[in-house]
Amino acid sequence: MVQEPRSVSILGATGSIGVSTLDVLGHTEDGAFTVEALTGASNIALLARQARKHKARIAVTADESRYRDLKEALSGTHIEVAAGRNAVIEAASRPVDVTMAAIVGIAGLAPTLAAVRNGGVIALANKECLVCAGRLFLNECEAHGATLLPVDSEHNAIYQVLAGHDRQAVESVVLTASGGPFRTWRREKMATVTAKTAAAHPNWSMGLKISIDSASMFNKALEMIEAQHLFQLAPEQIEVIVHPQSIVHSMVRYRDGSVLAQLGPPDMRIPIAYALTWPERAPLPVERLDFAKLARLEFEAPDETRFPSIALARRALDEGKAAGAVLNGAKEAALDGFIAGRIGFLDMAERVEAAMDALAGEPEPLALDAVEGIDRRAREIVKP
Ligand code: NAD
Numbered sequence: 001m002v003q004e005p006r007s008v009s010i011l012g013a014t015g016s017i018g019v020s021t022l023d024v025l026g027h028t029e030d031g032a033f034t035v036e037a038l039t040g041a042s043n044i045a046l047l048a049r050q051a052r053k054h055k056a057r058i059a060v061t062a063d064e065s066r067y068r069d070l071k072e073a074l075s076g077t078h079i080e081v082a083a084g085r086n087a088v089i090e091a092a093s094r095p096v097d098v099t100m101a102a103i104v105g106i107a108g109l110a111p112t113l114a115a116v117r118n119g120g121v122i123a124l125a126n127k128e129c130l131v132c133a134g135r136l137f138l139n140e141c142e143a144h145g146a147t148l149l150p151v152d153s154e155h156n157a158i159y160q161v162l163a164g165h166d167r168q169a170v171e172s173v174v175l176t177a178s179g180g181p182f183r184t185w186r187r188e189k190m191a192t193v194t195a196k197t198a199a200a201h202p203n204w205s206m207g208l209k210i211s212i213d214s215a216s217m218f219n220k221a222l223e224m225i226e227a228q229h230l231f232q233l234a235p236e237q238i239e240v241i242v243h244p245q246s247i248v249h250s251m252v253r254y255r256d257g258s259v260l261a262q263l264g265p266p267d268m269r270i271p272i273a274y275a276l277t278w279p280e281r282a283p284l285p286v287e288r289l290d291f292a293k294l295a296r297l298e299f300e301a302p303d304e305t306r307f308p309s310i311a312l313a314r315r316a317l318d319e320g321k322a323a324g325a326v327l328n329g330a331k332e333a334a335l336d337g338f339i340a341g342r343i344g345f346l347d348m349a350e351r352v353e354a355a356m357d358a359l360a361g362e363p364e365p366l367a368l369d370a371v372e373g374i375d376r377r378a379r380e381i382v383k384p
């Protein structure tokens with residue numbers, strides 16, 4: 001049976017997830033996918049190259065001032081060109097079968113919501129959509145019949161492991177964490193690290209911000225909140241375990257004492273392809289696990305004194321309401337401050353805690369402007 005090609009848009013095509021997504025498309029059968037929109041921000045040359053190679057219908061840069069550069073880079077093609085925040089949202093709102101939501105940070109929320117309103121498949125890499133606006137985002141998915149498939153490797157693992165099982169029988173989920181480059185470091189030594197050291201992840205190759213978030217374990221903090229919304233869990237049903245090898249991508253405990261896990265090499269093309277080709281599985285040329293060579297899998301409890309981000313996430317899970325949006329907005333501002341060299345590595349968690357104290361009890365934001373409003377207030381408190 002010849003299948004219709006699936007149309008795909010990639011929001012954040014020039015980033016780490018975007019590039020891996022196009023790599024996966026390059027490995028699929030000819031004609032399996034067509035590319036509608038590709039969006040990027042500052043890397044115009046890469047965006048133009050991608051649009052030409054994958055015959056995109058439209059290429060959009062979020063940076064309004066780069067319109068001419070992109071137009072010029074795509075001259076001689078029939079590819080439509082646009083620029084600016086609203087142009088990204090407009091491109092995201094064009095109907096497609098699958099949208100890869102891979103913009104980093106809360107900047108991805110408005111475009112991803114626009115895509116949700118078309119009711120296709122949303123392959124969600126942008127965890128911030130759920131962290132900042134969980135209920136709003138899920139309400140919109142339901143109202144518009146959109147299918148939400150998690151791309152974050154831990155959540156993709158849990159999604160795979162839950163398939164076909166009775167949700168009532170789930171006791172808890174266990175998110176694995178690599179522990180990042182500072183897993184075994186003393187706190188005093190962590191205080192003086194630079195963004196460059198923090199960005200060097202031992203197992204995964206990812207964008208700058210998520211790499212540093214992995215080093216502070218704020219990435220796991222976001223993922224705990226992401227899991228709460230995505231799988232509708234109570235705070236005590238969300239466990240975190242450090243697993244330095246990043247082979248077990250996460251697990252689900254069932255009430256009969258069984259634990260089911262998803263394993264694989266640390267390669268984001270696996271969860272990306274899962275979401276793009278769901279409910280089928282495409283053949284992928286990724287490394288195969290060699291268990292004899294691996295020999296053993298290691299686990300250890302996270303140290304919440306050296307990684308206070310985990311305790312802050314627990315607090316956000318318990319408080320609910322706007323706490324996820326506050327934690328994320330404060331974290332993004334603190335991270336920008338750390339990258340710019342204005343605050344230290346350990347100051348990030350302190351700033352986030354201060355914002356959570358100041359904005360505790362704020363109501364849950366149920367519209368986009370309310371989410372953006374609370375995000376702005378959290379950033380103002382952090383002001384690094
Ligand atoms: P990245 O920094 O490599 O890429 C980000 C993309 O977003 C780029 O295309 C960039 O041009 C675009 N972008 C940045 N700011 C923008 C703005 N203001 N408006 C519009 N577009 C903008 O990030 P990444 O590592 O690919 O991560 C993307 C998302 O996926 C993040 O939410 C991250 O947490 C999540 N994620 C990433 C990985 C990974 O392995 N990289 C794994 C799990 C989840």
Ligand code: MG
Pocket residue numbers: 152153154223
């Ligand atoms: Mg992850």
